[in-house]
Amino acid sequence: MFSLHRYRQKLVLLDPSTILVTVTTLLFLFSIIKIFNATTQVSSIRLGDLVVHDTASNIDATTNPSKSNFDLDSNSDDIISGSKSNSKSKSSLSSDTKKLTGSKLLNSQSEAPYQRENATIMTLCRDEDMWDIIKSVRRLEDRFNHKYHYDWVFLNNEEFSDEFKKRLTSLVSGEAKFGVIPREHWSYPDFVDQEKAKEGRERMAQQGIIYAEMESYRHMCRFNSGFFYEHPLMKQYKYYWRVEPDVNFFCDVDYDPFRYLRVNNKLYGFTISIYEFELTIESLWGHVKDFIKKNPQYLDKNNFMDFLSNDGGDSYNLCHFWSNFEIADMDFWRSEAYTKFFNYLDSTGGFFYERWGDAPIHSIGISLFAGRDQIHYFDDIGYNHGVYSMCPIDEQVWLDKKCSCEPNSDFTFRGYSCGQHYFKVTGKKKPDNWKDYADL
Incomplete structure (x- = not known):
């Protein structure tokens, strides 16, 4: 044990110059000890907590x-x-x-930087949607992408303005990319009778169907059904997350959904399922059955037909995944089965003679040509589009994910939702309190 008292007794016998050197040495030693103790304490705070x-x-x-x-x-x-x-x-x-x-690593032996998946966020919008898509981008960046920095691809049938590009680039934490849709993917194909298509729009307008007279809406649905994943900006990616203008994300996404899909062999993820307007797809299921009859080899042995049909495929129950939110593997859309399926449906002119949406097309395709276990319900990603929301009704999930939505706004078990049907055919366990948020 070091004794300062004994050391002082010996100092009396030393000459002045020796005393000066000794005192200086002592002060230096005490400084080193003090710094060492402080450093050890800081290290235990930082590295001790790993x-x-x-x-x-x-x-x-x-x-x-x-x-x-x-x-x-x-x-x-x-x-x-x-x-x-x-x-x-x-x-x-x-x-x-x-x-x-800041951005410094605390440990020189730290793990390698996070390896992002081959994925992008994708938006189809117009210049006039700028302020609404700014809201969506800001919300998803805050809840998810500021941690992961995935690219964001913006597509339009016309060139985006410089202002649009400038503002959106400033918000995206990854690389913002802007593309124009090829004319052949946003126009009438040669086999469509445009006079017949016009008559179809007029008939639907008389029936009071939403978007009945909009030609651009039909081009959009056709593009989203069969072409977006072949756009030059999208072909380099495997996964995408579709985001539309003025949607909301209510909960922290504290994991990587793209990685979740890859590691768990999932091909498609959704948050909301809903019934389609039957008058918009009157002939669709008949064409689906024709395709299956001619191409039975494409049906997955573990398909999800019972989500689409209550009678073994004879009729369509109108259930589909709401595609304004979808996280999926584009290699499935690029597969032989889905490509032939889309081309067959497209050849019937149904996108223009009726008003086929990309949501039922995607839902039918993924449910028939992929395994039922390859479809994932993201029940922890709070989301809103228009009047419909998915809000976690499990209180612990709501708290853990720092959500900001009202659980009572959740659409999952309401009357027009296919949520109850989804849980029934999958056998998944409903939240214990689901009846408090259901139309029974």
Whole structure:
């Protein structure tokens, strides 16, 4: 044990110059000890809590970043659940660490930067939608993409203005890309009788059907059904997240949905399911049955026909996934089965003679030509489009995801939703309190 008292007794016998050197040495030693103690304390605060800041993706996480997003074993790709969230203490610590370190890594032996999936967010809109799409972009960036920096592709049948490009580029944390849709994907194909198409629009207008007289709406539905994934800006990607103007995201998305799809072998994800207006697709199911009869080899053995039909495929029950929100694998749309399916339906002229939407086309395609287990319900991503919302009614999910929606606004178990039917045919367990938010 070091004794300063004994050391002082010995100092009396020393000459002045020796005393000066000795005192200086002591002061230096005490300074070193003080600095060492302080450094050890700081290290225990930072490294003891095992907090890492990922410079590439700007994601704060524990030393196993994906642990905060999924339940994993030692293999980070072995995902069990995509709904587990960080505890409050971890979130607070991450936030504090970010303030202290900026973009610096705390540990020189830290893990490699987050590797994004081959994915993009995609929006089809017009210049006049600028302020509404700005709202959507800001909301999704705040809830999700500011941590992951995925690219965002904006498509239009005309060139976007410089102002549109400037404003949207400033909001997107990844790379913003702007593309023009080829004319052949936004015009009448040669086989369509335009006079017959006009008569169809007029008939629907008399029936009071929404968008009945809009030619552009039909071009949009046809493009979204069969062409968007072949656009030059989209062909480089495998996954996409479709986002429309003036939609809302109510909850933190604290994991990567694209990675969730890949690791869990999912092809399609949705939040809202709903019934279609029957008058807009009067001949659609007949053509679907014709295609299946001629091409039975494309039907998946584990298909989801019972979501689409209550009588084994004889008739269509009108249920579909609302495609204004969808996260999916474009390689499925590019597959031989779906390509031939779309081309067959397109050749009938139904997009123009009636008013076929891309939602039933996508829903029927994915339900017939993919396995039922490859379709995922994102029940933890709060979402709103128009009058319909998905808001987690499980209180713990709502709290963990820091949601801002009213649970009573949730559409899942309401009368016009296909939510109850979805849970019935999948056998999934409903939230314990679902009846409090249902039309029974």
